[in-house]
Amino acid sequence: MIKNKKGALEFSFAWIFAIIAGMFILFSAIYGVSKFINIEKSSQDAQTAMDIGILTNPLESSFETAKRTMISAPVETRIYTSCNNNGFFGKQTIRTSQKTYDKWSNEGVNVSFSNKYIFSGNPAEGKKFYLFSKSLELPFKIADLIYLTSAEDKYCFKDAPKNIEEEIEDLIGENPSANENFFTEDCPSESINVCFNSRGNECNIKVFTGNSKYVEKDGEEMHYEGDALMYAAIFSNKKDYECQLERLMKRTAQLTDIYADKSKFILEKTGCNSGLDVDLILLKNTAENLGGSGNLNTISDFSEQLSRENKYGECRLW
Amino acid sequence: MVNKINKKAQGMKSKISPASPFRKKAQMKNKNIFQLLHKKSGQMKIQQMSFMLLGVFLFFALVGMIILTVKFSDLKQSATDLKEQNALLLVTKLANSPEFSCGEVFGTQKTDCIDWDKVMILKENINKYSGFWGVSNIEIRRVYPENKEIECRTNADCASDICVRGECTVECTQLNYPKCNLITLIDKPSLGYSKSNFVALCRKEKYNEEIVNKCEMAKLIVRYEEVQ
Numbered sequence: 001m002i003k004n005k006k007g008a009l010e011f012s013f014a015w016i017f018a019i020i021a022g023m024f025i026l027f028s029a030i031y032g033v034s035k036f037i038n039i040e041k042s043s044q045d046a047q048t049a050m051d052i053g054i055l056t057n058p059l060e061s062s063f064e065t066a067k068r069t070m071i072s073a074p075v076e077t078r079i080y081t082s083c084n085n086n087g088f089f090g091k092q093t094i095r096t097s098q099k100t101y102d103k104w105s106n107e108g109v110n111v112s113f114s115n116k117y118i119f120s121g122n123p124a125e126g127k128k129f130y131l132f133s134k135s136l137e138l139p140f141k142i143a144d145l146i147y148l149t150s151a152e153d154k155y156c157f158k159d160a161p162k163n164i165e166e167e168i169e170d171l172i173g174e175n176p177s178a179n180e181n182f183f184t185e186d187c188p189s190e191s192i193n194v195c196f197n198s199r200g201n202e203c204n205i206k207v208f209t210g211n212s213k214y215v216e217k218d219g220e221e222m223h224y225e226g227d228a229l230m231y232a233a234i235f236s237n238k239k240d241y242e243c244q245l246e247r248l249m250k251r252t253a254q255l256t257d258i259y260a261d262k263s264k265f266i267l268e269k270t271g272c273n274s275g276l277d278v279d280l281i282l283l284k285n286t287a288e289n290l291g292g293s294g295n296l297n298t299i300s301d302f303s304e305q306l307s308r309e310n311k312y313g314e315c316r317l318w
Numbered sequence: 319m320v321n322k323i324n325k326k327a328q329g330m331k332s333k334i335s336p337a338s339p340f341r342k343k344a345q346m347k348n349k350n351i352f353q354l355l356h357k358k359s360g361q362m363k364i365q366q367m368s369f370m371l372l373g374v375f376l377f378f379a380l381v382g383m384i385i386l387t388v389k390f391s392d393l394k395q396s397a398t399d400l401k402e403q404n405a406l407l408l409v410t411k412l413a414n415s416p417e418f419s420c421g422e423v424f425g426t427q428k429t430d431c432i433d434w435d436k437v438m439i440l441k442e443n444i445n446k447y448s449g450f451w452g453v454s455n456i457e458i459r460r461v462y463p464e465n466k467e468i469e470c471r472t473n474a475d476c477a478s479d480i481c482v483r484g485e486c487t488v489e490c491t492q493l494n495y496p497k498c499n500l501i502t503l504i505d506k507p508s509l510g511y512s513k514s515n516f517v518a519l520c521r522k523e524k525y526n527e528e529i530v531n532k533c534e535m536a537k538l539i540v541r542y543e544e545v546q
Binding site for chain 2: 021022142
C-alpha cells in the first residue's frame with residue numbers, strides 16, 4: 001500500500017513537471033504567434049497607408065483640371081488622415097485599419113508625407129475609395145489638393161453654381177459606375193446633402209459662395225477662397241482643414257522666397273525685371289501670419305493683384 | 319562438504335528469530351537499496367523528459383526564427399518595392415510640382431517642363447526640402463544639345479574627372495550657370511536604384527539685347543534607397 005502511494009507520487013511529479021514545461025512552451029508559442037499576427041497586421045496596415053500615399057502621386061497635375069481615380073482595398077478599410085505643422089512644411093499622416101473576422105484592427109502605424117495634402121472624412125470607411133485632385137493657386141501653384149471619399153458616402157450636390165455642377169458631372173463621367181458617390185440629381189435617400197447658398201434643414205453641408213465664402217459643416221464654419229479650398233472644406237473637418245491650410249501657407253511662404261530670389265537672379269543675369277520683389281515679401285508675411293481660414297480673403301485679394309502684375313509684367317516669374 | 323556448509327548456514331539462520339535486531343537491519347538495508355534504485359530511475363526519467371522538452375522547445379524556437387527571418391526579408395523587399403513604386407510615379411510627375419514647373423513663364427503652360435532658373439534657386443534652399451519628396455537623390459542632367467565648351471574624350475580631360483558621352487560632367491552653380499550640365503538637388507550617400515524621365519529644361523537668356531526663352535532636353539533622375 002505504502003509502496004503504491006510512493007509510486008503514485010513519483011508518477012505525478014513527472015507529470016506535473018511535464019505539464020508545467022508543456023504549458024510554458026504552449027503559452028510562449030501562443031504569445032509568439034499572437035505577436036507575429038499583430039506585426040503582420042501592422043505591416044499590412046502600414047503597407048496600405050503607404051500604397052494610398054504613393055497612388056496619389058499621379059494626381060499631381062500640370063494644367064489639367066480635376067480628375068478622379070478609384071482605389072480598392074481587398075477588405076473593409078478605414079483610412080485615417082491627420083496633419084501636423086512641425087518643420088518647414090508640416091506632414092500629412094495616413095493610418096489604416098482593416099476589418100478581419102468582423103473586428104477592426106488597431107489603427108496602424110503613421111505613414112507620413114511632406115508633399116501631400118489629403119482632405120477626407122476621418123475616417124473614410126469602405127472597400128472602394130475615390131480620389132481626385134485640384135490645384136491650389138495663390139496666385140502661383142502652391143500644391144495639388146487631394147480629396148479622398150469612400151464610395152459608400154454618397155454626396156448630393158444641390159443647387160451648385162454652373163461651373164461646380166459641370167465639374168462634378170465631368171468627374172462622374174458619361175457612364176456612372178455602380179459605386180458612384182457624387183450626384184447632382186436623383187440623389188439616393190441616404191446621401192450627404194451639400195447645399196449651395198441654402199439653409200434648408202435637409203442640408204448636411206452648407207456652402208456659401210457670396211462675398212463671404214464659407215462652408216458650414218457640423219455647426220462649424222470653414223472659410224475658403226477658390227474651388228480647391230471649397231472642396232477641401234466640404235470633404236474635411238474643421239480641425240484638419242485649418243491644419244492643412246496652415247501647412248499650405250508654410251509652402252506658400254517657401255515658394256514666395258524662391259520666386260523672390262528668382263526675380264533677383266533673372267534681373268542680374270538678363271536685366272529682366274519682374275517688379276514683384278516688394279509684393280512677394282508682403283505675400284510671404286501675409287501667408288506666415290494668416291492665423292486661420294477667417295483671414296483668407298486678405299491673401300486672396302493680394303494674390304489677385306500679384307497675378308495681374310505677373311501677367312502683364314516685363315518678366316513673368318510663374 | 320557443500321551440503322554440510324548449507325546445513326550449517328540454515329542452522330544459523332533458523333537460530334535468528336524474526337524479531338531479532340540482525341534481521342531488522344538486513345531488511346532495512348534491502349529497503350534502502352530498493353529506494354535508491356527507484357529514486358535514480360525517477361531522476362533519469364525527469365532528466366530524459368526535461369531534455370526532450372528542451373529539444374522540442376528549441377526546435378519550435380528555431381522554426382519560428384526561420385519563419386520570422388523569411389517574413390522580415392519579405393517585409394524589407396515590400397518596403398523596397400514601395401519605394402521603387404514611389405520613385406517611378408514621382409519621377410513622372412515631379413516636373414509638374416510647383417518647385418520645378420515652368421508654369422506660364424515660357425509662353426503657355428507646359429507639362430514635364432522644368433524652369434532651370436527656379437531650380438537654381440531651389441538648389442540654394444534645398445536644405446529646407448530634405449525628405450520632402452521621400453527619395454534619396456534628385457538630379458537633373460542636361461542631355462541635349464551638347465555643350466562644345468565642355469567636350470571630352472576621357473575622364474582625364476575633365477576637371478571633374480567624369481566624362482559622360484563626350485561631355486564633362488559639370489555641376490551647376492550660380493557662378494558657372496548655364497555652362498554646366500548637372501544639377502544635383504538632393505544627394506544622400508546611399509545604395510539604391512534610380513528611375514528617370516525626359517523633361518524640357520527651360521531658362522530665360524539674353525540674346526542680341528533681347529530676352530529669349532531657351533529650352534533644352536534633360537533627364538530627371540530620382541534615386542531611392544534600398545531597405546537594408
